[in-house]
Amino acid sequence: MGTIKERFKVTADAANTEIKELLKEHGSKKIGEVTLAQIYQGMRGMTGLVTETSLLDAQEGIRFRGYSIPELQQQLPKAPEGGEPLPEGLFYLMLMGELPTEEDAAEITSLWQRRSHVPNHVFDIIDALPINTHPMTMFVTGVMALQTESNFAKEYAKGINKKDYWNSIYDDAMDLIARLPRIAAYIYRRKYKNNDHIQPNGLLDWAGNLAHMMGFEDESFKELMRLYMTIHADHEGGNVSAHTTHLVGSALSDPFLSYAAGMNGLAGPLHGLANQEVIKWIFEMQEELGTDDPSKEQIEEYVRKTLSSGKVVPGYGHAVLRKTDPRFTAQMEFGKKHMPDDKLVNTVWKIYDTVPPILQSLGKIKNPWPNVDAHSGALLVHYGLVEYEFYTVLFAVSRALGVLASLCWDRALGFPLERPKSVTTQSVKLWLEGKGEIWE
Numbered sequence: 543m544g545t546i547k548e549r550f551k552v553t554a555d556a557a558n559t560e561i562k563e564l565l566k567e568h569g570s571k572k573i574g575e576v577t578l579a580q581i582y583q584g585m586r587g588m589t590g591l592v593t594e595t596s597l598l599d600a601q602e603g604i605r606f607r608g609y610s611i612p613e614l615q616q617q618l619p620k621a622p623e624g625g626e627p628l629p630e631g632l633f634y635l636m637l638m639g640e641l642p643t644e645e646d647a648a649e650i651t652s653l654w655q656r657r658s659h660v661p662n663h664v665f666d667i668i669d670a671l672p673i674n675t676h677p678m679t680m681f682v683t684g685v686m687a688l689q690t691e692s693n694f695a696k697e698y699a700k701g702i703n704k705k706d707y708w709n710s711i712y713d714d715a716m717d718l719i720a721r722l723p724r725i726a727a728y729i730y731r732r733k734y735k736n737n738d739h740i741q742p743n744g745l746l747d748w749a750g751n752l753a754h755m756m757g758f759e760d761e762s763f764k765e766l767m768r769l770y771m772t773i774h775a776d777h778e779g780g781n782v783s784a785h786t787t788h789l790v791g792s793a794l795s796d797p798f799l800s801y802a803a804g805m806n807g808l809a810g811p812l813h814g815l816a817n818q819e820v821i822k823w824i825f826e827m828q829e830e831l832g833t834d835d836p837s838k839e840q841i842e843e844y845v846r847k848t849l850s851s852g853k854v855v856p857g858y859g860h861a862v863l864r865k866t867d868p869r870f871t872a873q874m875e876f877g878k879k880h881m882p883d884d885k886l887v888n889t890v891w892k893i894y895d896t897v898p899p900i901l902q903s904l905g906k907i908k909n910p911w912p913n914v915d916a917h918s919g920a921l922l923v924h925y926g927l928v929e930y931e932f933y934t935v936l937f938a939v940s941r942a943l944g945v946l947a948s949l950c951w952d953r954a955l956g957f958p959l960e961r962p963k964s965v966t967t968q969s970v971k972l973w974l975e976g977k978g979e980i981w982e
C-alpha cells in the first residue's frame with residue numbers, strides 16, 4: 543500500500559498522464575467567450591482555473607471530490623463517540639480523490655500530531671505585536687515567521703529537479719497544517735485569555751486539539767470545530783483565498799508564503815471576515831433596539847437602514863451561489879440539534895426569514911440568500927467564544943486544508959506560472975474605434 547505520500551504520488555502521476563492525453567486531443571477546444579463587461583467586473587462566470595479538490599454548483603453548493611456536505615457528514619470517519627466528520631478525512635479525500643478509511647484518517651491525525659511543534663521564534667514574533675493587533679494580522683505574521691521551516695525553499699536554494707518539487711511542497715503543506723491549530727490557539731489565549739496558554743493534548747484529533755488549546759473542553763464544542771473545519775475547507779478555486787494561494791504558489795513561492803498571501807485575502811470583509819461582520823452587525827442591532835430578541839419587523843427595519851446607509855448586509859449574497867449555502871444549512875442543523883432555544887441562534891434564523899425578500903426586492907442583487915458566514919458566529923457565541931475578531935482565524939485554519947491540498951496538486955501536475963493578460967481602457971477604446979486589437 544505505501545504511505546499516503548507515496549500513494550499521492552502514484553495518483554498524481556496517473557492524473558498527469560491523463561491530463562496530457564486530454565490536452566493532446568482536446569487542447570484547442572473552446573470552453574467559452576469573454577465579454578468586455580466580464581473583464582471589468584471581477585471575471586464573474588469566466589472559467590480560467592483548474593482546481594481538483596472541489597467544485598461549486600450555483601444551485602446546489604459545494605461538492606468535495608463529488609461529495610456534498612450531507613454525504614460527507616454520513617461517510618467520512620468520525621472521532622470516537624463523535625457524530626461530525628473529522629477534517630483529517632476531508633483532507634485525505636481532497637488530496638487522494640477517494641474517501642478515506644478510518645485508518646487513513648487516523649494516519650493523518652497521527653502525522654499532524656507528530657509534526658505540530660512550533661518553534662519559539664514564531665511565538666516571539668506574535669508577542670512583539672501590540673495586543674490590539676487584529677488576530678488575522680497576528681495569524682498571518684505567525685505563518686510568515688514559520689516560513690523559516692520551509693523544506694521547499696531550502697531544497698530550491700540547493701538546486702532541485704522540477705520533477706521533485708511536489709515532494710517538499712507536500713512536506714511543507716503537512717507541516718503547516720499540523721502547526722496551525724497551535725498558532726491560532728496561541729493568538730486566542732494571548733489576546734483574550736491573559737497569555738495563559740494551554741499545551742496540546744497528544745491524544746486528540748486536529749480539530750479537537752484546537753478546541754482544547756483554546757480552552758474549550760465541552761465535547762459538543764469539539765464536535766462544532768470538526769464540522770466547522772470540514773465545511774469551511776474549500777470552495778473550488780476562484781474564491782479570493784484559494785485563487786491567491788494558487789497564484790502566489792505558481793511563482794514557486796513556498797506553501798508558507800502562498801498560504802499567508804491567500805489568508806490576507808480571506809481577511810477582507812467581502813470574503814472570510816464577513817463572519818465577524820455578521821456578529822458585529824447583530825450585536826449593534828441588539829444594542830440599538832435595546833433587545834436580544836428582536837422581532838421580524840424590527841429586523842426588517844434595521845436591514846433597510848443598513849442598505850440605505852450604503853452598506854452591505856453581511857453574510858448575504860455570493861459571487862457564484864444562487865441558493866442558500868449548504869454550509870449555512872449544515873450549521874442550522876447543528877444549531878437545531880445542540881441549541882434550539884439559543885436567542886442569538888434564533889435571531890440568525892429570523893434574519894434568514896427576513897432578509898432574502900428585501901434583498902430580492904432591490905432587483906440588483908444576484909443572490910439574496912445567506913452564505914456560510916451568516917451562521918457561524920452565533921454558534922461560537924453560544925459556547926462563549928464571543929471575541930468575534932477571532933472568527934476569521936478559525937476560517938483560515940480550515941481553509942488551509944483545501945488550498946494546501948490544491949497546492950500539492952499544482953506542483954505534482956507541474957502547473958506553470960499564472961499570468962493572464964490585462965488591458966488598459968485606452969486600448970479598449972482604440973479597439974472599439976477599429977484602430978487595433980484590444981491587447982495592443
Ligand SMILES: CC(=O)SCCNC(=O)CCNC(=O)[C@H](O)C(C)(C)COP(=O)(O)OP(=O)(O)OC[C@H]1O[C@@H](n2cnc3c(N)ncnc32)[C@H](O)[C@@H]1OP(=O)(O)O
Pocket residue numbers: 811812813814816849853854855856857858859860861862906907908909913914915
Ligand atoms: C466565505 C465568503 O467569502 S462568502 C461571502 C461573504 N461576504 C459577505 O457576506 C459580504 C456581503 N455580500 C457581498 O458583499 C456580495 O454579495 C459578495 C461580495 C459576496 C458578492 O458580490 P457580487 O458577486 O458582486 O454580488 P452581486 O453581483 O449580487 O452584486 C450586485 C450588487 O448588489 C450588491 N450586493 C450584493 N450582496 C449584497 C448584500 N449582502 N447587501 C447589500 N448589497 C449587496 C453589490 O454590492 C452590488 O452593488 P452595486 O451594483 O451597487 O455595486
Ligand SMILES: O=C([O-])CC(=O)C(=O)O
Pocket residue numbers: 776777780781782783861862913914
Ligand atoms: O466562493 C467564494 O467566492 C467565497 C466562498 O464562499 C468561500 O470561499 O468559501
